[in-house]
Amino acid sequence: MTRPKKNNILSRRDFLKSTTSAGLGLALAKGSLTKGSLAASHQTARGPSDDLRLALIGSGEQGRVLMEACLRIPGLSFAAVCDIWEYSREYAKGYLNKYGQQPAVYVDYRELLAKEKDLDAAIVATPDWVHAEQAIACLDAGLHVYCEKEMSNSLDQARRMVLAARRTGKLLQIGHQRRSNPRYVHAIDRLIREKKLLGRLTAAYAQWNRAKSDMLGWPKKYTIDAATLEKYGYSSMFEFRNWRWFKKFGGGPIVDLGSHQIDLFSWAFGTNPSTVLASGGIDYYKGREWFDNVMAVFEYETAQGTARAFYQVQTTTKHGGFYETFMGENGSLVISEVPERGNWAMREAHAPEWDSLVKDGLLLSEKPPIQRVDTRNIFLDIRVTAEAGRWPLPVELAKPPHQPHLENFFDAIRHGTPLTCPAELAYKSAVAVLRVNEAVKSRQLLRFRPEQFNA
Numbered sequence: 110m111t112r113p114k115k116n117n118i119l120s121r122r123d124f125l126k127s128t129t130s131a132g133l134g135l136a137l138a139k140g141s142l143t144k145g146s147l148a149a150s151h152q153t154a155r156g157p158s159d160d161l162r163l164a165l166i167g168s169g170e171q172g173r174v175l176m177e178a179c180l181r182i183p184g185l186s187f188a189a190v191c192d193i194w195e196y197s198r199e200y201a202k203g204y205l206n207k208y209g210q211q212p213a214v215y216v217d218y219r220e221l222l223a224k225e226k227d228l229d230a231a232i233v234a235t236p237d238w239v240h241a242e243q244a245i246a247c248l249d250a251g252l253h254v255y256c257e258k259e260m261s262n263s264l265d266q267a268r269r270m271v272l273a274a275r276r277t278g279k280l281l282q283i284g285h286q287r288r289s290n291p292r293y294v295h296a297i298d299r300l301i302r303e304k305k306l307l308g309r310l311t312a313a314y315a316q317w318n319r320a321k322s323d324m325l326g327w328p329k330k331y332t333i334d335a336a337t338l339e340k341y342g343y344s345s346m347f348e349f350r351n352w353r354w355f356k357k358f359g360g361g362p363i364v365d366l367g368s369h370q371i372d373l374f375s376w377a378f379g380t381n382p383s384t385v386l387a388s389g390g391i392d393y394y395k396g397r398e399w400f401d402n403v404m405a406v407f408e409y410e411t412a413q414g415t416a417r418a419f420y421q422v423q424t425t426t427k428h429g430g431f432y433e434t435f436m437g438e439n440g441s442l443v444i445s446e447v448p449e450r451g452n453w454a455m456r457e458a459h460a461p462e463w464d465s466l467v468k469d470g471l472l473l474s475e476k477p478p479i480q481r482v483d484t485r486n487i488f489l490d491i492r493v494t495a496e497a498g499r500w501p502l503p504v505e506l507a508k509p510p511h512q513p514h515l516e517n518f519f520d521a522i523r524h525g526t527p528l529t530c531p532a533e534l535a536y537k538s539a540v541a542v543l544r545v546n547e548a549v550k551s552r553q554l555l556r557f558r559p560e561q562f563n564a
């Protein structure tokens with residue numbers, strides 16, 4: 110793809126220069142970049158014609174995670190940052206300045222789109238309820254969009270996003286980042302689906318358990334005035350900060366956390382669920398609108414027969430943390446975005462040997478040498494020390510977990526690489542996830558019709 114060189118873009122050369130001077134020193138000190146990862150950047154570095162100018166809309170917790178991951182990818186520059194909260198705007202601007210980037214800063218995304226005429230893509234990391242409005246406006250403005258999950262807390266709005274991507278012909282990647290994680294691709298595509306490591310897949314289990322926590326506060330000097338809050342749809346700072354727990358803005362913990370993992374069930378089973386049954390409630394906290402705990406059971410009609418998946422989210426105990434387990438007649442596979450919590454397979458005694466997979470490098474042997482990895486880089490996945498009966502998975506990810514998903518998005522813009530989580534696919538996932546809340550409310554088994562999964 111040939112692109113004209115644009116002003117103020119950090120080309121690959123500029124990128125290397127800026128990270129070497131201001132940014133790299135800082136990043137190395139913080140342990141967020143390693144010499145190894147910079148070397149990897151050199152290898153994948155692209156020419157200036159591939160430079161892309163980005164806007165970040167929503168620079169809260171997740172916006173910063175994505176921004177930091179983008180700074181590790183050559184040829185990207187943030188031309189604009191938008192957030193309705195001064196605290197988030199200042200954070201993003203200050204951080205980018207340290208990397209030699211001088212983004213224009215906006216309060217309102219409409220002003221950003223009206224003024225910035227030389228953008229290639231937008232990253233949308235605002236609360237779920239504004240994703241559709243903002244992503245569609247960006248697509249209509251001719252930008253490719255990376256939008257965080259959940260697509261929307263309303264299925265109608267999520268459908269509008271799919272249609273907008275189709276209508277404009279622009280890319281819309283949704284932030285289910287496990288879809289691009291090489292560890293998950295290896296586990297689900299290679300081992301479970303292609304190699305049939307587990308034989309017939311009969312069941313799955315996933316959980317995301319978090320310790321009890323208070324609602325979020327804010328530094329008083331960064332209180333947003335009532336008129337501005339109202340303009341952007343919030344009745345108070347409390348509501349603005351704790352949007353996840355309110356029906357208007359989000360889908361509660363089951364959607365917030367479950368969206369990542371319930372998506373994996375469909376991926377591994379190779380089909381969407383046929384039914385869902387769920388129980389949950391607001392049983393522990395007061396003043397929250399969404400269920401603080403949910404247990405859900407999905408049924409899947411797979412090519413080999415019926416299979417079931419159980420999912421739970423807890424907000425009063427962190428027991429077991431978050432991970433996913435896939436179970437089949439010949440064994441099981443446990444995986445987590447945090448590899449220490451899951452990165453291995455276990456074989457049933459009667460199952461065929463897995464030696465040929467070990468020989469082909471697709472699985473490590475049951476008893477690999479103990480590896481001691483001495484590193485302070487929190488992003489480096491450590492190959493698990495094998496316990497008897499555990500066959501470690503061989504793929505590691507020496508990057509922040511969102512980086513491969515962003516890389517996939519930028520590769521799609523630059524080279525036409527297929528997106529790993531285009532809006533159509535994420536919509537199917539939203540259909541399954543948003544329905545859980547309905548199932549909790551109705552206390553009934555809810556059925557899905559196959560056509561419901563198509564926007």
Ligand SMILES: NC(=O)c1ccc[n+]([C@@H]2O[C@H](COP(=O)([O-])OP(=O)(O)OC[C@H]3O[C@@H](n4cnc5c(N)ncnc54)[C@H](O)[C@@H]3O)[C@@H](O)[C@H]2O)c1
Pocket residue numbers: 166167168169170171172191192193194197216218234235236237239257258259284285286341350365
């Ligand atoms: N993929 C992941 O692993 C992951 C992890 C966490 C969050 N998320 C998703 O990222 C999104 C943001 O979550 P978060 O944890 O960063 O929330 P957050 O509350 O920390 O940040 C949201 C930011 O958006 C800003 N904002 C709110 N309304 C806005 C508007 N109309 N225009 C511009 N800015 C606005 C807020 O001021 C805030 O800075 C959510 O959709 C969430 O589900 C994804």
